[in-house]
Amino acid sequence: MKRFLKTFSASIVATLTLVPFVSGIAFAASASLSLSPSASSVVNGSSVTVSIYENSGSEPVNAVQANFSYSASLLQFVSINNAAAFPVAAQSTGGSGSVAIARAAYTPVTGSQLVASVSFKAIASSGTATLSFTGG
Numbered sequence: 612m613k614r615f616l617k618t619f620s621a622s623i624v625a626t627l628t629l630v631p632f633v634s635g636i637a638f639a640a641s642a643s644l645s646l647s648p649s650a651s652s653v654v655n656g657s658s659v660t661v662s663i664y665e666n667s668g669s670e671p672v673n674a675v676q677a678n679f680s681y682s683a684s685l686l687q688f689v690s691i692n693n694a695a696a697f698p699v700a701a702q703s704t705g706g707s708g709s710v711a712i713a714r715a716a717y718t719p720v721t722g723s724q725l726v727a728s729v730s731f732k733a734i735a736s737s738g739t740a741t742l743s744f745t746g747g
Contacts, residue, residue: 642667644677644726646742653733658689661742663712663726671719675726676702676712678747683708685740689730696724705729711747 647662663677675697681688688705697714704711712727 642670642672642675644675644744646679655733655736657733658730659686659733660728660730662728664723665726666723667721669721671721673717673719674701674713674715676747677714677726678709678711678745679742680709680745681731681742682738682740685733685735685738686731687734689732692728692730694725694727696720697726703727709745 643666645664645666647664651659653659663679665672665675665677683706688707688710691703691705691710691712693700693714697716697720699715699717700713701715702711702713710729712729714726
């Protein structure tokens with residue numbers, strides 16, 4: 612599949628590059644948030660999914676708030692998908708350049724856990740879309 616994507620991307624002149632703003636990792640107590648993949652290239656009209664992870668190390672957590680912005684001229688918000696570690700969806704909004712996700716767990720979890728996945732559709736022929744964590 613990767614070989615096909617590399618060949619396919621190479622044959623398309625205009626691509627959209629998705630680059631999460633990694634240095635904007637958010638911290639709460641000793642926990643951190645991150646986005647994966649760290650970079651991706653997609654063609655206009657294609658979908659890309661970004662996963663939000665929290666890492667609390669050995670500190671138990673039972674709630675996560677993840678807010679981030681994106682370029683609405685390059686990406687169109689499609690959906691937010693839940694993850695098993697945080698099954699309670701308290702907030703799931705997206706569109707117009709921002710995403711807000713609040714999740715909770717009945718039993719606290721530790722370590723690196725998938726919080727949710729966000730799907731976007733590329734709506735521009737070229738450009739670099741940066742995802743940046745925001746406050747809130």
